Structure formats: structure tokens, C-alpha cells
Amino acid sequence: MKYFFILGSNPTLSSAELAAIFDNTSKLSLIQTNIVILETDQEIMANIIKKIGGTIKFGLIHDEINPGNTNEVLNAIAGFAKPESSEAKFMFGLSSYGKNKTNLKPLAMEFKKLLKESGINSRWVISREPTLSSVVVEQNKLTTDRGVEITIIQFNKKLLLGKTLAVQPFKELSFRDYGRPARDDHSGMLPPKLAQIMINLSGATKASVILDPFCGSGTIITEALLMGYGHIIGADISTKAISDTKTNIAWIEQNFKSRPVNLKLLNSDATQISKHLAPNSVDAIITEPYLGPQRGLFNLEKIIRELERLYSKSLVEFKKILKPNGKIIMIWPSPDLAGLKIINPIPKNLQTNIFIKLTSRQTIIYGREQQKVWREIMVLEK
Numbered sequence: 084m085k086y087f088f089i090l091g092s093n094p095t096l097s098s099a100e101l102a103a104i105f106d107n108t109s110k111l112s113l114i115q116t117n118i119v120i121l122e123t124d125q126e127i128m129a130n131i132i133k134k135i136g137g138t139i140k141f142g143l144i145h146d147e148i149n150p151g152n153t154n155e156v157l158n159a160i161a162g163f164a165k166p167e168s169s170e171a172k173f174m175f176g177l178s179s180y181g182k183n184k185t186n187l188k189p190l191a192m193e194f195k196k197l198l199k200e201s202g203i204n205s206r207w208v209i210s211r212e213p214t215l216s217s218v219v220v221e222q223n224k225l226t227t228d229r230g231v232e233i234t235i236i237q238f239n240k241k242l243l244l245g246k247t248l249a250v251q252p253f254k255e256l257s258f259r260d261y262g263r264p265a266r267d268d269h270s271g272m273l274p275p276k277l278a279q280i281m282i283n284l285s286g287a288t289k290a291s292v293i294l295d296p297f298c299g300s301g302t303i304i305t306e307a308l309l310m311g312y313g314h315i316i317g318a319d320i321s322t323k324a325i326s327d328t329k330t331n332i333a334w335i336e337q338n339f340k341s342r343p344v345n346l347k348l349l350n351s352d353a354t355q356i357s358k359h360l361a362p363n364s365v366d367a368i369i370t371e372p373y374l375g376p377q378r379g380l381f382n383l384e385k386i387i388r389e390l391e392r393l394y395s396k397s398l399v400e401f402k403k404i405l406k407p408n409g410k411i412i413m414i415w416p417s418p419d420l421a422g423l424k425i426i427n428p429i430p431k432n433l434q435t436n437i438f439i440k441l442t443s444r445q446t447i448i449y450g451r452e453q454q455k456v457w458r459e460i461m462v463l464e465k
Contacts, residue, residue, distance in 0.1 A: 086127055087236060087245050088119040089140035089180075091276075095440045096447045096460065097137030099428035100283045104135065111430060114238045116438045118180055120144070129226070132249035134310045136279030139217050142234055142247040150242045156235075157193050159244050164194075164231045169203045174223050174230035176208035176215045178247075181237025187213065194233075217250035226250065251276075264334050265300045265327035273299070273371045277449060277458075278306040281369050281412045284428055284462055289313060291366035294404075296353040296397065301328030303369055304346075305335045313344035316360070320352045354396040357403040365404045368411045371458070372397070390415075398423060402465060411463040423463040 090097035098113055101121070105111065109123035121127075132141060146159040166173050175194065177187045191207045198205045208223045208230075210216065215225070215232055225232040225247065232247035259275045266272065282303065287293050289311050295303040298317035301324075307315050317328055325348055336342055349359050353372070372394060394413075398421040401411055411423065427434065427445040441447060442459065450457030 084123060084126065085144040085243075085245075086121045086123070087140075087142055087144055087234065087243070088121065088138045090117040090119060091137050091139050091251075093137065093447070093449055094438050095429070096280060096449055098433060098439065099447065100135065100137045100280045102430045102433070103284050103286050103428065106286065111433065113433055113436045113438050114236075115180060118236060120238075120243075127248075129249040133252055133255070134279060135251075135283065136276030139251045140220070140232075140234075140247055141249060142232075142245045144236075144243050144245040146244040147241050148244065150237070150240070153190060153193065156190060156242065156244065157197065160190075160194060160233055161197055163244075163246055164233050165198065165201070166203060166229070166231075169201065171204075171229055173198060173203050173205040174208055174225060175205060176210075176220065176223065176225050176230075176232045177235065178214040178232060179235045179237075180214060181235075187235075217253055220247060220250045221253070258338075259305070259335075263300070263305075263331050265330040267300050267323070267327060273302045275302060275306050278303045278369075279310065281371075281460065282307055282310060282312075284412045284460075285367035285369050285410050287312065287367040287369075287410075292316065292364060293367045293369055294318070294356075294360070294365045295370045296351075296356050296368065296401070297370045297372040298328050298348075299324050299371070301331045303371070304328055305331055307369075308332070308335060308343055308346070309339060309341050315343065315345070316347045316349065316365070318349040318351045318353065318356060318359070320350070322350055325350050354393065354400055356397075356400045360404045362403055363406045366406055366409050368401050368405060368409070368413070370412075371414045374414075395421065398463075405465045407465060409465050411465075412460065413463070414458045414460055423465060426462040426464045428462045 094117055101119055102111055109121050112120045114120055145163040148155055148159055177191055179187055195205050195207055210219050220232050224230045226249055234245045234247055236243040256275050292314040294316040296318045298304055298319045304315055304317040319325055351359050394415050402421050425445050429439055433439055446459050446461045448457055448459055
């Protein structure tokens, strides 16, 4: 089976996440700056989209045909996109990806005509762009029994024809980001989807013990909880941060009906964390540490020195409690790595891809437009 993944604003980070999720079970190809094709023997269920932070759409490719023959394209689309029932109005949309966009109007009109001949009343969902946004797909229910988004991808002089299975749950992500009761820009404002990406990059299994030693208001903790991880540890030197994390966990439990299986919260300095946890007891450490003051006047050089000392001392502690081959996914400047190895998170077959952008030390930069602080994400291994 072939699946397509439409990536978010950082294709390098999104590709690394998919490679970590589907490691050794499939073949990944980054065919355009924002499209990954996955070949696998495994069926991928639609609800996986809720656990992948870097993908905005994904779906199944049904056909691969030569372009230029409208009838052939129409027949292929009818084979997988035509509804089985004519009981209610059927909504359909088309999205075209590639340098030379497919002219969608003639194809849409022919598909609408074909549906009418089958006794199916339909409406073509359109937008100003050749690709439908996740919002349009969601609002028009194009991933349900009563709707479909037909995706056309141009690649290697072929048309890949597919059906979108799911789109990123943008409403839920926004609700968890801005609706949570405890938010504190002093201890960090990590977006939930970036927390998901970092958790996936760790390669941790659901049975793994994962730790966030700078848990702040608990974004990584709560996202790990929602993703089904059963052994989660959060720690922070701030008593307010621990209190905020507890508040947000309770809020997640109430709103998403998700309860922790084995959760521990520690009021601990990250540079002293080995006093609370046994040696070689943690599978993955996933964290965004304190990044310095966000506003006001401050001595930048002094702050950088203090942060480098904090991160370097913390890494020494992390190495003590991390299992052999355990991983650290962390955001930071440039501390002493304490003998830990930097891991390139991109699979070898994608490392020379022109769309992949890594720093000189094999890390990934993450940021959004008009964002003042950009994040460098590093993957380390013991």
C-alpha cells in the first residue's frame, strides 16, 4: 500500500518524525517539499493523525496513471471516490499538488455528471487555491462517508490519485494550546504539535519510561498522556510549574477522558535529577528547558553563560539515568554534550534530498513566521 502525507511548515522535522514512527517497517520518499510517500504492508488507520504533529493531511494512494487522459483519470477516481449510497447529498473536493497544477474544473464537472447519472446529488467544494486546506476539508466533512477529498499528485511524469483519510485536528490542538487553564511564558510555551513531534522522534514505545525534566506547565506530559504512553515522569525546579502541570493534567482528563496509567511528578532541579531516579531507568528524555527571560532588560551574554552551564550540568545527570541507547530530544543552544552522541534523525535515503535542511551539526531548526525565538531540536543517544 502507498500512503501520502502532506507535511506542515517544516518538512525536515516532519520527515524525521515520520521516519521515527515507521522505522524499519516501510519505505519513505520525500517527493516534493511538503509531500512524503510511504510504502508499507501495514494498514494505517485514520486516527493516527491525532498523534503526528508534523502532518496536516494523509491519505491512501489508489492509482498511478499517465496524465493527459481525462477519461482514464475520471474512471480511476470513480473507482475509489464514488459513494455507495445516494441517500444524501455527497460533497467532494479536489486538490492538485505539483509544479504544473492539474486543471480541476473539467475533471470536477465530469465527476459531478457521473455522480448525477448514478442518481447521486453532489456538490463540488472549491477554494481559491489548487489545494484544499485542512479547515475546508474538515468543515465540509470530506473525510466521512458523505464526502471525499480527491488528491492528485504529480510525480515522475505520473499522476498519483488518492483519497484523503484524515486531516490534522487543528481545533483540538488549538484548544489544548490556548484553552488549557495554566499557561506560563516564563516556563515555556511549547506548541502541542511540536511536543508530539519530539515524543515521536524519541522512538519510545508505549511501554517506555519517558521523562521531561523541565516540564513547565506540562505540555509534553499531557501530549504523551493523550498519545497513550503509560510510564511518564515530569520534573521541574519550580513548585508553580508542578502545580500548573497538575492543573493541566486534570483539565486533559476532564476534556479528553484520558487518565494517566503510571505518572510521577517531581519537584526537582534537573541538575540533581539522578538523586530521584535510578541509574539506567529512563528510556527517553524529551524536554524544552528554560530558554531564558522572554521580556524586559537583561544581560544577554550572562544569560547565555548561565543557560550553557544549566544544560551541560543537566546532560551529565541525564546520562546517569538514561538506559543504554536511550535518547534525548531537547531544545537548546550549544552545551557540552557530556559524551552523548548527536544522532541524525533523517533516514539515509533522505539525507541528500534537496528538501531536507539540517544544520552543520545535524540538528533541525523549528520556527513560525513572526516568532521571536526559534528552536533548535537535537537528538542525542547514550
